[in-house]
Amino acid sequence: SEEYDNIGLQDYEGAFELTSYLLRLGHRSIAFFCDQEQPLASNGERLRGFQDALLGFGLSFCRDDFYYLPENKTMRHEVLRQFVRKSGKRYSAAFFVSDYYANEAITIFYSKGLRVPEDISVTGFDDNIYARLSRPALTTVRQLPEEKGRQAVSLLMKRIRGEETPVRSLALPTELIVRESTRAVIPELPLPLP
Template structure:
């Protein structure tokens, strides 16, 4: 098995230069970097990460705890995380917990046993149990994403969902809609309540209210959007616009409307949330609220790496602002 000495000899550089190239710890000339990487490939060299971690007291490994990686929003954020880790020479361990407390406990124990340098948490809600669990590992630097709260042991990236929902509601009101329905996520989730508050803020500005019967609970999955729209269509009088609290539910709702012979936006307008990639390719292309997902993921890891390198750095909250993306799924309501 090749050693780092073999790589250095073949590349014609020092052992320390090989180490800097492989660990991204210092800038090395393009020529030396190319020679080292060619030698690594030619010799099939694999560093002994266990020995290295014992020597320098870090593993250059980050743990990523995510509630539902199959969701398009999370998948796009994870890609940003993974790209940044690769470019910075960090390994990433992805753990999908499906929002189950026992799996969260198991994966956190496993990540601590692997001696990860830091922990990134992507979740739709931070209940008391998972917060207490994370607090018990506060000796490890942590960054929490996609949660509207504050905590004293981790950096928090607040995505301002109330503001995003306000933008969606305001846009529908500006287009002339007065009968607006919401297909929400689970009503017990904090992020769902924040989005409802944002819609109510926008309607209140126009002297309107969100009727209780126009709040239809979904689960942030496409099928629930489809089912909710079917219930709306079956009413004697349906709303003129629907705001779905994520893009998959909005696309499911558009599908239900189309199957019922309705046209979007001529018969009913639709707004989604998150601006996942499929939103551009729905029929019609979906008006939605955008978060820069890949950039968010990269920023979260950048923040985490900063905390890893400076453990005295205090936990803080970072706000990101949502943006309304106008496409073709909203029109003024038809006049009767």
């Protein structure tokens, strides 16, 4: 097999941290939304981080909590509308593999009466423009695309100059960014007897 350079992210670690954050807020029923039916590469790592964080809190991942988002926008919107109708009240949080899909979902959720974060907390991944333009602003995992670009160009320039450069695989760090799209869910305490 051919070896190649890969400048990626700590997708697993970012997803693990984001999911652990939701769990610390009290969420125990979290839907996972992905644009691949069988998540590969970065989405596979994000799913694995999500699953391992659940295990760390004594919860198991159920395939019923996985929602596939088709590439076709009309079909994707229908999946989100169906989620609200059939399952929206069953979940207190939703993890989206990208900010774009999370932002799109927030719009659909509001149009169907599911409020963010009052009814459901929503998170994304990337911390791109969609996270900052979302209303409410999106809790997400920040990656640094500029640094990925710098590392890739540096490696390419070394190869062009003929420098001896071993094949590299580099995973750049991620950072949890907490904004207004998530909230703590605290179970109602029983009222004291009179």
